[in-house]
Amino acid sequence: xxxxxxxxxxxxxxxxxxxxxxxxxxxxxxxxxxxxxxxxxxxxxxxxxxxxxxxxxxxxxxxxxxxxxxxxxxxxxxxxxxxxxxxxxxxxxxxxxxxxxxxxxxxxxxxxxxxxxxxxxxxxxxxxxxxxxxxxxxxxxxxxxxxxxxxxxxxxxxxxxxxxxxxxxxxxxxxxxxxxxxxxxxxxxxxxxxxxxxxxxxxxxxxxxxxxxxxxxxxxxxxxxxxxxxxxxxxxxxxxxxxxxxxxxxxxxxxxxxxxxxxxxxxxxxxxxxxxxxxxxxxxxxxxxxxxxxxxxxxx
Numbered sequence: 001x002x003x004x005x006x007x008x009x010x011x012x013x014x015x016x017x018x019x020x021x022x023x024x025x026x027x028x029x030x031x032x033x034x035x036x037x038x039x040x041x042x043x044x045x046x047x048x049x050x051x052x053x054x055x056x057x058x059x060x061x062x063x064x065x066x067x068x069x070x071x072x073x074x075x076x077x078x079x080x081x082x083x084x085x086x087x088x089x090x091x092x093x094x095x096x097x098x099x100x101x102x103x104x105x106x107x108x109x110x111x112x113x114x115x116x117x118x119x120x121x122x123x124x125x126x127x128x129x130x131x132x133x134x135x136x137x138x139x140x141x142x143x144x145x146x147x148x149x150x151x152x153x154x155x156x157x158x159x160x161x162x163x164x165x166x167x168x169x170x171x172x173x174x175x176x177x178x179x180x181x182x183x184x185x186x187x188x189x190x191x192x193x194x195x196x197x198x199x200x201x202x203x204x205x206x207x208x209x210x211x212x213x214x215x216x217x218x219x220x221x222x223x224x225x226x227x228x229x230x231x232x233x234x235x236x237x238x239x240x241x242x243x244x245x246x247x248x249x250x251x252x253x254x255x256x257x258x259x260x261x262x263x264x265x266x267x268x269x270x271x272x273x274x275x276x277x278x279x280x281x282x283x284x285x286x287x288x289x290x291x292x293x294x295x296x297x298x299x300x
Contacts, residue, residue, distance in 0.1 A: 008151075009173070009267075013263045014263060014264055014267035015031050015258040016089075016263055017259070017261065017263025017267075018264060019260075020256055020261070020263070021257065021260040021261065021264070022079060022084070022258060024073060024257055025071055025077060027068075028073040028074040029254070030079050031070045031073070031074055033169050035067040035070035036065045037064060038067075039063065039064075039071040039072070039224045040063060041063065041064075041067075042261070043058070043062060043067075043181050044058040044060065044064065044065050045062055045248065046060050047059070047236075047238070047241060047243040048062070049243075050245055054066065056249045056251065057243065057246065058110045059072060059236065059243075060232075060243075060246075061236075065245055066249070068249075069226075069250060069253060072226045072229055072253070073222045073226070073263065074259075075224065075226075076138060076210065076211070076225045076226040076253070076293060077207075078137075079141055079206065079207070079208045080139060080203045080207035081136050081203055082141060082204035082255070083140075083141045083145050083148075083202070084203030084204075084205075084206045085202075085203075086145040087145050087148045087152060087202040088195060088198050088199040089200060090145065090149040090153075090155040091150070091151070091155075091156060091202075092095040092152060092153075092191070092195055092198070094109055094113065094153040094157075095152065095153040095154065095155065095156025095157035095158075095159075096110065096156055096160050096187065096191070098110055098157045098158075099156065099160025099164065100160050100164050100179075100183055101189060102164075105231070106157075106190070109153075110274065113157075114150075114151070116150045117150040117151070121147055121148060121209070122212060124147050125143055125147060125209055125212070126213070126216065128143050128147075129143065129216075129218035135173070136219055136223065137225075140213055140214075140218075141210075142245070143213075144205075144206050144210065146211050147207070148205060148209070150199075151197040151198075152202065155194055155197075155198060155280045156191060156198070158197070159194055159300045160187060160191070163187055164191055169186050171197045172185075193268055197269060200264055200265040200268060203205075204261050204262070207258070208254075208258075208259060209253060210225075210227055211225075211226060213227065214227025214228050215230045215234070216231075217231055226250035226251075226253050229249070230247060230250050233250075234247075235247040271281065281283070
């Protein structure tokens, strides 16, 4: 775990990703200080371009886009992280249980995983949201978490099946260690890079899924988020009217948080699979080829 953290901090792209994520999270936490105004307050003319007074312009209703962007980050980022954690915990628990216990338990959990996996997620989310009508943040988190865990469960199960017959697990079983200790002490630490990949991917997916539902009008219109900002901008024909800032601000926020998470995810991939570290591998390959060419030249 320590070596993985050291690799994470040594990678420039991981550090850049963490800086982006930290900056957006701090913006969301300190929203009352950074943007003290009410996001629903009318403070200017309709679709006013960016100015010194309104740095991100205004919406059709005369609301400050910057204030809405800052306050909307609270909802979007919190839903993304909480839902991503819920997806990861659920998928890891099911995959680890199925992979280690095996037998009938594995068969039943694998059947449930495949049943949810074959259903297209976004259409299912839209269907569930349409039945629920207008859904709040808690409902959105619940719907996404209950329909998005199978991918993580499948990956965790496959890796657990590969680990459960390793020598250290067999030795723990032979000395009589309880099953819970084998799972949490022997297996779980070896799954941390995979869990990290699953967590980051789940957060990205949760933010995109939440934005999709709200953009289609299934979110709470009274709750400010990046998704509802896009929905309101669409209803006000912001692009047709040339009010690019109305859509550009929330779109940039979603792109930035996705970029930061993706940069961190690349490093988790490298920790889980060292062969993906193309830089050192390429350097070693070049040095080996150079040495071989020198030896061939000397022989000739």
